[in-house]
Amino acid sequence: MSDAPVRILVADDEPGMREGCRKILVAEGYAVETAADGVEALEVFERHGDISVVLVDLKMPRLGGMELIEAVRQRDPDVVLLVITAYAAINTAVEATKRGAFGYIPKPFLPDELLLRVRNGLEMRALTIEARRLREERERRLLEVAAERTQSRTIIDCMTDGVLVVNRDRQIVLRNAAARRLMPEIAGIPLPAELETIESAEVRAIIDETLAARTEPQIAIREIPLGSGTYMVNASPVLGSSGESYGAVAVLRDITALTKLAAAKSMFVSMVAHEVKSPLAAIESYLNLLLSGTGGHDPERDRRMLERCMVRAKTLRTMVSELISLVAVETGKFSLKRSPLDVGAVVAEVVDAYKDRAAEKNIQLTLATLGSAQTKVLADREAIRSVFNNLVDNALKYTPAGGQVRVAVSLEQLSVCVSVRDTGIGMSPEERSRVFDDFYRAKNEFTANVPGTGLGLSLVKKFVELHQGTVTVQSEPGQGSEFTVRLPVGE
Template sequence: METLNILVVEDEYGMRLAIARALRDFTIRLPEVEGEIGFTINQVEVAEKALNIINESPPDIILLDYKLPGMSGLDLLSQLSSRHLDILTIMITAYASIETAVTATKQGAFDFLAKPFTPSELKETIYKAAKHLILMRQAHKLAQEKRKVRFEFISVLAHELKAPLAALDGYLNVLKERAAGDNLEVYDHMIDRCLTRIQGMRKMIGDLLDLTRIESGERTREITEVDVREIAQSAIETARAEAQERNIAIALHADGPVLMQADRSEIEIILNNLITNAVKYNREEGSVAVHIGANNGKVNISVSDTGIGMTAEEASRLFNDFVRIKNEKTRNILGSGLGLSTVKKIALLYGGEVKVESEPDKGSTFTVVLNRNAAPAETAVMLDAQN
């Protein structure tokens, strides 16, 4: 159970006792938090003692009497406001007036309780303060996590683009200086390698844009009836050029159209990522099998390859952001580490799941299960809370 600490700063003993009794065993529930939220109560009679407690162990909420002996409640509030502490202050006073409330609010008070107040009024005010505080902290944590993700992506992107850019620089300098003489085949090969590197870098940037659009919730989802088999055929055609270069066969297995309610671009992202990876991490003269089917209100997408595979430990990390399996067999393969994490996030939008079965040197099978009826386009989905 999460616990919030309340500091009561009140010079009247009877009022302190009444507050303690009202909040004893008081708990609340918020839809944003699992389980109950409880409260611990600490009490002092003067502002000076409150300052000592705040300096040593800041509370979450302060119930602060407006009129205190020595330093006034308003003076204490002014000090707290100037320090920008993560504390919500509720002013309590028998001298309630519009002027008093305005002054306290300007100094940073969250709410105002006029004496005398009932236990129900106190609990309602504490509930509002707790909810505001928790949502504010969750928003701050989310903002920090997003900044961290952006920083991680920039670091990963800079690292992953370094090698292909160096290769491009080398190839283009050879072309510029015509260092290979008149052998046009050598130049053709270099141009092909440059185009491959550019395609890989474009894919990395596309992965980031896909993930950003999905996680931001700012893009309007356009839910229509789509044919997953037809989208799979298109994704196969996109991957076919690279597959043919390495003599990799791609087969699609589907008994007729497979229809579902979905945002077409999201299903395209899933299939493009899975099929592209199945080719990219495959062996020469390998094969890829794409199975599309539907039953019991679900759409099943399965992509199998005869590639390098991976261990169970590697597979367990595969759907996290920026995770790439790096070893001798994959070190020359470009990637952002975002494609599969994006696939997982999209699957969650459809109340679905994604899983992988793999064996080193034998291949992998990725399976995505989606509900045929998508969540409404206007539904906002907080993906970070589901991961």
């Protein structure tokens, strides 16, 4: 057995991403090659001939990630293909997984997340190669293989994907720990066990479909709901050298997060279409009325119409700005321009900017600075201003006339603490747990008439965490909400 390090290829057109992945992997003892596009990646792959893992960005010049996946898979069916993707390409990542990619790594990611995906992929590769070697070495039933190969079974048992092995007599002869968690009905029964023991008719059907292919390999791939999750089930027959079927192996991979993100994307597109349509329709209506001269010319009335157009135009601009910021943060392209910043002064500017709006709604907006300690942090001014703009704006939105919004700045140990407390409608425990999720908006009688995209608080959390800070919320229905931001003190 060779002691040479495992070789990994990183194909990404972003120099920062390539170099970042290379440093992380080299530090773990891997040999790493890099390529800036799909064509270069294919040349590097063919030149070395011993690459075990390929990290693929879906959006690359000359040869795209999807084409690269197919080309590499044709040259080496055992290579581990990991898709590097951002949210905007999540539906493409699902398609890449269906075409043979082992999994995906959403940008941005932590070093540990990258290393975990690589280790899991290498475990799967080792298992696949070992299983093929065993099939070529011995032509016997999978029941005998399962009984004798405890080492392979141990590897399978440690995998995060569920694995089921069924012999040609429709008997379950192996199920790993992940499969036992997914299907509790097969967890405690002795093996071999009848396939009917599995409660999911869809799982049984895909295995039966594979077992029916006695001579020609037939790989079945299907999305199947199990419990509260969705799983990509890959079932393939195990054939001997003479073409005789020994049974089937099914691998169940959790794609719940992928399907939820795809659903969230569809909901978001629908929501944005509605949020854009309403203000545009109002602007068009007012302008048509002004241009047509219907109802005569009343300067005061015309001015009010133009002011309403301006309000709706600002709503659209805010939505676009939030979308741009979200994409920048999610793709790792948002750059912070840190400098010493007086948080207390920024908060005071924000509160002052919202005074007129608070007065229009008959809401008392106050600012209290507790103590005389300095409130400077090392931060990006625009990002921090956006945080407090969103928090104060939300407090005013969801506080009825006659209510109060109290903003307080203080120093707690080594953190600057800013709290925004209102006497508004408050939140239920379920709403409170999801308030920082992308695109989430509480649905109730009061919020139905409040405009918004569900991105503001999500961006608050992301911006605060980019500054190594925290944001928390306390709220009860009918008793208002309090958001608290803590940022580490800087020089």
